[in-house]
Amino acid sequence: MLPSTSYPELNPALLTGNSEVDAEHRLLLRFLERLRNVCANFDKADDCEACSRACLRGCDTVLIETLGDLLMFLVDHFRTEEDLMRTERVNLVDREICELHKEDHAAISHAVQKIAADLDPMKTATHIRQLHKLLENWVTNHIRLHDVLLIQMIGMIASHPQGVPLHAMHYMGAHPVLSAPS
Ligand SMILES: [Fe+2]
Ligand SMILES: [Fe+2]
Secondary structure: OOOOOOOOOOOHHHOOOOHHHHHHHHHHHHHHHHHHHHOOOOOOOOOOOOOOHHHHHHHHHHHHHHHHHHHHHHHHHHHHHHHHHHHOOHHHHOHHHHHHHHHHHHHHHHHHHHHHHOOOHHHHHHHHHHHHHHHHHHHHHHHHHHHHHHHHHHHHHHHOOOOOOHHHHHHOOOOOOOOOOO
């Protein structure tokens, strides 16, 4: 198990190259670690019937704290990326890519809020399992599909001040775009 002061490393394929975004993504790994530390049986237990009342209270409290911290984190993190879309003009170069990215942010946020709204102290293990799965998908799918592309597009726009050529956007898997804004 990692000591509490260490920061787990991201898979190199999930590094965007933007230090602020990557640092925030490492915090997601810390949230996954926090969740695993709440309940040793979270991936198997259907309910918390076998646990003592003290254990139930402790797990419920930690899960509520973790959800609160996660909700604050995701608001800040999504704002970081959505500000980059605007300030780096990615939304002007490819609005559709940015809209899909923001829709996925909204879906993640909604799913976390739903888990928080449905909390039941007898179902803490189930909630932890749901949240752990959600965060794993966020790390492996959202970062790979949306965040890495966002930072690649920022680099491409910066290196083509006269307009991003079509072949460059195709190379990144992005939609074709005629030119960057003047
Ligand atoms: Fe992100
Ligand atoms: Fe994102």
